[in-house]
Amino acid sequence: MDNEDVKKAHELDCQIQNLLLKATEAREFSYSPYSNFKVGAALLCQDDSIYTGCNVENSSFTVGTCAERCAYFKAISEGKRKFKAIAIVAMQKKWFTPPCGACRQLMSEFGQLDVYMTKPRHDDVLVSDLKRLLPYQFEVTDDKTFE
Numbered sequence: 808m809d810n811e812d813v814k815k816a817h818e819l820d821c822q823i824q825n826l827l828l829k830a831t832e833a834r835e836f837s838y839s840p841y842s843n844f845k846v847g848a849a850l851l852c853q854d855d856s857i858y859t860g861c862n863v864e865n866s867s868f869t870v871g872t873c874a875e876r877c878a879y880f881k882a883i884s885e886g887k888r889k890f891k892a893i894a895i896v897a898m899q900k901k902w903f904t905p906p907c908g909a910c911r912q913l914m915s916e917f918g919q920l921d922v923y924m925t926k927p928r929h930d931d932v933l934v935s936d937l938k939r940l941l942p943y944q945f946e947v948t949d950d951k952t953f954e
C-alpha cells in the first residue's frame with residue numbers, strides 16, 4: 808500500500824461515506840479497558856444492509872475479538888453471506904489500521920470485498936481490498952478428504 812491508495816472521504820461514493828460514519832459510531836461502543844485502543848467496523852452486505860462491530864476485550868486476553876469479526880459474526884448470524892465492503896476506524900497517529908491476519912482469514916471465507924480504513928474525524932481514507940491484503944488466500948478447492 809502506498810499513498811496512491813489514500814483518498815479523500817468526500818470523493819468516495821456516498822454509500823461508502825455512510826459506511827465510514829457507521830464504523831466511527833460503532834467505535835464509540837468499543838470495550839477496550841486493557842489496550843485503550845478503540846476500533847469500529849461497519850460491514851456492507853450485498854443487499855445493502857449494514858452490520859457494525861467494535862473490539863471487545865476480556866481480562867482473559869484471548870477471549871476478546873476484533874471489531875471486524877464482531878461485525879461479520881453479527882451479519883452471518885442473521886443469514887448474510889455476501890459482502891461488498893468493510894470500513895474500519897481506529898486512531899493511530901502515523902498510519903491507518905488494517906485488519907489483523909485473523910480477521911483477513913475470516914473475511915476470505917466469505918469472498919472478496921473492498922476495505923476502507925480511516926481515523927475518527929479524519930478525511931483521509933486508505934482504500935484497498937481483501938485480495939491485496941491477503942494474497943494467496945487459503946482455500947480448499949478439492950474435496951474435503953485430506954490424505
Ligand SMILES: [Zn+2]
Pocket residue numbers: 873874875876906907908909910911
Ligand atoms: Zn482482527
